Amino acid sequence: MKYGVIGTGWITESFVRSADTVPGMELAAVCSRTEESGLAFADRVGRPLACYTTPEAMAESDIDGVYIASPNRLHYTQSHLLLEHGKHVICEKPAVVTAEEMQDLQTLAAEKGLVYMEALMMLYLPQRRLIKEMIEKIGPIRTAHVSFAQYSSKYPAYLRGETPNIFDPRFATGGLMDLGVYCVYPILDWFGRPEQVKASAAFLRTGADHTGSAVFTYPDKIVTMAYSKVAQGYAGTELIGENGALRIDSISQYTGIHLCQKEEQLLFGEADRTDRMAGEACAFFERATGKSVQPQEERDLMLAVAETMEQIRQEAGIVFPEP
Numbered sequence: 001m002k003y004g005v006i007g008t009g010w011i012t013e014s015f016v017r018s019a020d021t022v023p024g025m026e027l028a029a030v031c032s033r034t035e036e037s038g039l040a041f042a043d044r045v046g047r048p049l050a051c052y053t054t055p056e057a058m059a060e061s062d063i064d065g066v067y068i069a070s071p072n073r074l075h076y077t078q079s080h081l082l083l084e085h086g087k088h089v090i091c092e093k094p095a096v097v098t099a100e101e102m103q104d105l106q107t108l109a110a111e112k113g114l115v116y117m118e119a120l121m122m123l124y125l126p127q128r129r130l131i132k133e134m135i136e137k138i139g140p141i142r143t144a145h146v147s148f149a150q151y152s153s154k155y156p157a158y159l160r161g162e163t164p165n166i167f168d169p170r171f172a173t174g175g176l177m178d179l180g181v182y183c184v185y186p187i188l189d190w191f192g193r194p195e196q197v198k199a200s201a202a203f204l205r206t207g208a209d210h211t212g213s214a215v216f217t218y219p220d221k222i223v224t225m226a227y228s229k230v231a232q233g234y235a236g237t238e239l240i241g242e243n244g245a246l247r248i249d250s251i252s253q254y255t256g257i258h259l260c261q262k263e264e265q266l267l268f269g270e271a272d273r274t275d276r277m278a279g280e281a282c283a284f285f286e287r288a289t290g291k292s293v294q295p296q297e298e299r300d301l302m303l304a305v306a307e308t309m310e311q312i313r314q315e316a317g318i319v320f321p322e323p
Helices: 010-019 035-045 055-059 072-084 099-112 127-138 155-159 175-191 278-288 296-316
Strands: 002-006 026-031 050-052 065-068 088-092 116-119 141-149 196-203 209-217 222-228 237-241 244-250 255-260 264-268
Touching: 002 010, 002 055, 010 035, 010 065, 010 278, 026 035, 026 055, 035 050, 050 055, 055 072, 065 072, 065 278, 072 088, 072 099, 088 278, 099 116, 099 296, 116 278, 127 175, 127 237, 127 244, 127 255, 127 264, 141 175, 175 209, 175 222, 175 296, 196 296, 209 296
Parallel strands: 002 026, 002 065, 026 050, 065 088, 088 116, 141 222
Antiparallel strands: 141 237, 196 209, 209 222, 237 244, 244 255, 255 264
């Protein structure tokens, strides 16, 4: 399978390193705004690549699939273009801005017989099953707090008066879209859709949300989430049941998983960061080559998350200007 990438940032390099561990995946092309940046990326990953400066040119090529890591605002149009041209697509989170976009892309992919995935590493990690098993063990769950607070490497630039893309609402970015999605996904994966969601957020001068929280109400439990891109958190995530608790240090990578009953037991420590995206790369390859199929429950979860993210933005007053 020959694949290309759109975007040349660190996350794209991470995906390529992980995809290199999957036999049969061959990086063949890169799309960047300039040929110079595309060639520089090819040099960094150590192989010759076809370099395109527009997604349209890449869509016309003979590659089989594309990994998209462009700004959030471009995800939908680029995914739609590539699916229309018969390319399998795996798109960085958040794959879409609205639930309507997600529904449209899923429908298009189904009509074309193509794969459309959201690149969220936790969905493809073996620890995902471990956590679900432990939820059954310590349940019934009565409350949980899911947290992801990480001081952004771009925040110092913002403090100097600059406007990095991640803090520019024109690109459909901000704390919720970048970090909050890592909280919403597991909450819905573990507990399903809530009966009610209440949310609030704090904002920067650019209009981007930097910190926020949400309360998910279920018939038998209350779940809270919190995120921040301007402060570093250390407490992690905790699920509390009638028969114990489960603590997760990293919600984005499912590492540092502790079972807490009469004593605390470490179930999973750290993972090898060099291939942390290998699970999603392998799933993309196997589905694109017909070795496996995307579960309907995964497509349902992708849509449910898109709907919930949109609901949280409406509740919290997070607004993106029209493109």
